[in-house]
Amino acid sequence: xxxxxxxxxxxxxxxxxxxxLFAGPLLLGLLIFTLFPxxxxxxxxxxxxxxxxxxxxxxxxxxxxxxxDSLFWQSLRITTIYxxxxxxxxxxxxFAVALLMNQKVRxxxxxxxxxxxxxxxxxxAVSLLWVWIFNPDYGLANVMLRAAYLPTQKWLTDPxxxxxxxxxxxxxxxxxxxxxxxxxxxxVPQHLYESASMDGANIYQKFRHVTLPMMTPVIxxxxxxxxxxxxxxxxxxxxxxxGGPANATLFYVLYLFRQAFNxxxxxxxxAMAWVLFAIILALTLLVLKSSSAWVYYEGERKR
Amino acid sequence: MKRKHxxxxxxxxxxxxxxxxxxxxFFWLISTSLKPDAQIFRxxxxxxxxxxxxxxxxxxxxxxxxxxxxxxxxRICLFCVIGTTLSCxxxxxxxxxxxxxxxxWIFYSLLATMLLPGQVTMIPTFIIFKxxxxxxxxxxxxxxxxxxxxxxxxxxxxxxxxxxxxxxxxARMDGCSDWGIYWRILMPLSKPALATxxxxxxxxxxxxxxxxxxxxNDERTYTLSLGLQMFVGQHGAEWAMLMAASTxxxxxxVILFFFTQKTFIQGIAMTGMKG
Numbered sequence: 243x244x245x246x247x248x249x250x251x252x253x254x255x256x257x258x259x260x261x262x263l264f265a266g267p268l269l270l271g272l273l274i275f276t277l278f279p280x281x282x283x284x285x286x287x288x289x290x291x292x293x294x295x296x297x298x299x300x301x302x303x304x305x306x307x308x309x310x311d312s313l314f315w316q317s318l319r320i321t322t323i324y325x326x327x328x329x330x331x332x333x334x335x336x337f338a339v340a341l342l343m344n345q346k347v348r349x350x351x352x353x354x355x356x357x358x359x360x361x362x363x364x365x366x367a368v369s370l371l372w373v374w375i376f377n378p379d380y381g382l383a384n385v386m387l388r389a390a391y392l393p394t395q396k397w398l399t400d401p402x403x404x405x406x407x408x409x410x411x412x413x414x415x416x417x418x419x420x421x422x423x424x425x426x427x428x429x430v431p432q433h434l435y436e437s438a439s440m441d442g443a444n445i446y447q448k449f450r451h452v453t454l455p456m457m458t459p460v461i462x463x464x465x466x467x468x469x470x471x472x473x474x475x476x477x478x479x480x481x482x483x484x485g486g487p488a489n490a491t492l493f494y495v496l497y498l499f500r501q502a503f504n505x506x507x508x509x510x511x512x513a514m515a516w517v518l519f520a521i522i523l524a525l526t527l528l529v530l531k532s533s534s535a536w537v538y539y540e541g542e543r544k545r
Numbered sequence: 546m547k548r549k550h551x552x553x554x555x556x557x558x559x560x561x562x563x564x565x566x567x568x569x570x571f572f573w574l575i576s577t578s579l580k581p582d583a584q585i586f587r588x589x590x591x592x593x594x595x596x597x598x599x600x601x602x603x604x605x606x607x608x609x610x611x612x613x614x615x616x617x618x619x620r621i622c623l624f625c626v627i628g629t630t631l632s633c634x635x636x637x638x639x640x641x642x643x644x645x646x647x648x649x650w651i652f653y654s655l656l657a658t659m660l661l662p663g664q665v666t667m668i669p670t671f672i673i674f675k676x677x678x679x680x681x682x683x684x685x686x687x688x689x690x691x692x693x694x695x696x697x698x699x700x701x702x703x704x705x706x707x708x709x710x711x712x713x714x715x716a717r718m719d720g721c722s723d724w725g726i727y728w729r730i731l732m733p734l735s736k737p738a739l740a741t742x743x744x745x746x747x748x749x750x751x752x753x754x755x756x757x758x759x760x761x762n763d764e765r766t767y768t769l770s771l772g773l774q775m776f777v778g779q780h781g782a783e784w785a786m787l788m789a790a791s792t793x794x795x796x797x798x799v800i801l802f803f804f805t806q807k808t809f810i811q812g813i814a815m816t817g818m819k820g
Contacts, residue, residue, distance in 0.1 A: 254644070257643050257644055257645065257723075258643075258644070258645040258646060259645075260639075260643055260645075260723045261639045261643035261644065261645030261648060262639075262645060263639075264635050264636065264638050264639030264643060264723070264727070265635075265636050265639040265640065265648075265651060266635075267632040267635060267636055267691065267692050267693050268632075268636040268639075268651065268655065268692070268693045268698065269651070270692055271632075271689070271692025271693050271694075272651075272654065272655070272658070274673070274692065275666065275670060275689055275692060276658055276661070276666060278669065278673075279665070279666035279668075279669035279670050279673070280661070280665060280666060280669075282669035282672070283665050283666060283668060283669050286668060286669065293672065293675070339563065342556065342559060342560060342563075345556045347553045347556050347557060347560070348553070348557075350560075351806075353560050353564050354810075355802075355803070355806065356564045356567050356568050357563070357564070357567050358802075358810075359567075359571075359799065359802060360567060360570070360571075362748060362798055362799075362802050363752075363795040363798050363799065364752050365751075365752035365753070365754050365770050366752075366754050366769075366770040366771075366773050366774050366794075367770070367773060367790075367791035367792075367794040367795050368791070368795070370773065370777065370782075370787055370788075370791050371570060371573070371574050371788065371791055372570070373782070374573075374577065374782070374784055374787070374788065375570060375573060379586070379588075380585065380586050380587070380588065380590065382569065382570070382573045382590075385588075385589070385590050388588075388589075414567065414570065417567075421810060424810075425810070470659075470660065470662070473662070474662055474663070474664070476754075476755055477754040477755065480754070480758075480774075481754070481774055481777075495664055498664055499755075502667070502668055503759070508668050511664075511668060512665075512668055514664075515662065515664040515665045515667070515668070516665065518662050518664055518665070519661065519662055519664075519665050522660060522662055523660060526660055
């Protein structure tokens with residue numbers, strides 16, 4: 243070994259050490275706030291545990307109880323319906339608005355701000371605003387319906403329309419997805435459009451054969467994030483309806499929270515959390531698996 | 546030339562129509578916040594309150610200890626911003642610029658945690674903080690940010706990857722340590738990415754509700770979102786005041802957004818593209 247390579251290997255070793263040091267916060271964080279809680283949560287899900295007395299091992303009992311819990315099924319049903327409707331809706335609406343945003347017209351930045359702003363302000367204040375908007379007597383939603391000579395709705399106060407109201411409200415927040423699409427659209431290389439034009443492609447063909455394929459990675463990203471988000475709705479349900487009326491908006495995480503921190507059934511809530519994790523994982527894997535059929539990655543051409 | 550005008554007009558019509566839809570809830574928020582009680586319950590509605598009742602604002606801010614809650618919220622936000630930018634940039638530096646054995650493995654497990662719903666770790670984490678005696682203090686809302694989070698690390702890593710490796714090599718030739726390269730070269734060059742992470746963190750903690758709901762049980766430590774929710778629970782909905790309070794609560798975010806729009810949108814572009 244000559245001096246140079248000894249020096250190099252020493253450099254490499256030092257770099258490895260520094261690498262570990264710099265990543266320290268992450269390694270510790272993964273350990274303390276992820277790995278340990280995940281394992282602990284799995285264990286708790288097999289126990290009866292109310293935080294105040296030590297957990298008592300009961301095997302699969304929590305999971306068995308879940309199967310017979312009608313409110314569990316209700317919450318799963320509600321959340322699934324919400325996800326199945328709102329995710330594709332947001333995907334399409336966000337994309338459509340992004341296409342509109344991508345036009346070079348005057349005042350576009352102002353519009354971009356207006357569309358994007360609702361997705362930045364969220365949480366309790368916005369939830370309260372929507373309770374007021376959905377007020378059956380004096381709310382903005384019914385004011386608009388009346389103006390259009392349409393029948394007014396009871397919105398959040400009727401079990402039949404409550405979940406729909408949440409889906410409607412979620413459309414106000416499509417700005418988040420829209421901005422990501424917009425970034426994607428602006429990243430589509432201009433020369434692709436130019437060569438398409440030279441081949442005599444019209445607007446629709448350019449969209450179908452250039453824009454859409456180039457955007458599939460972004461659609462994929464928004465789809466996965468949308469699915470994950472839709473299964474974790476909490477604040478809006480807690481603030482706006484606390485699950486009512488007649489459990490029509492008893493979102494999964496709201497029910498989980500209730501089991502854990504109102505009834506102190508930590509074991510049961512942990513079992514629910516694991517079922518949720520399994521659902522999210524399964525759906526993500528499904529999307530991932532399907533992605534090879536419809537997601538186009540530029541790098542793949544080289545293969 | 547004429548054709549360009551027509552297409553511009555055709556684009557403007559849906560843009561404006563949609564823009565009105567998106568802006569209307571905001572308008573309704575502000576309009577309600579300025580109404581005397583009698584004008585709130587009227588059909589057809591009063592769009593622009595007359596006279597405008599500005600006193601709803603001071604009244605709303607006296608109803609709940611607004612200044613205290615704002616301070617509580619701000620304090621948590623600021624610590625989270627410091628914690629997140631520091632820890633995540635350190636980790637991102639390691640993952641993007643240093644070569645070590647488990648690097649990729651760690652990076653992929655980090656990405657995998659994005660799929661892990663917070664509910665899985667919620668209860669054990671709560672138990673940890675209870676064991677530490679931190680329930681009722683803002684510490685559980687602050688301390689985890691010093692250990693990084695997947696999204697911010699990812700974003701910063703992607704940014705660091707785009708900076709030329711020659712910068713580090715040249716600095717190393719001059720005897721600069723990794724800490725020096727990180728702190729004196731990469732960090733100053735990464736201001737836009739750091740600002741994005743800081744902004745996301747700030748807004749995330751400002752809007753956070755579940756965290757304060759879990760960990761804060763003393764009224765004196767409440768954040769704005771928790772305080773506002775509790776206010777409704779106790780007093781029912783007094784819409785004018787409630788909307789005034791909501792306006793004041795969203796205003797800082799709106800102002801922040803207006804001043805940092807460009808950074809914001811660049812940052813999101815970064816995450817979206819490399820995803």
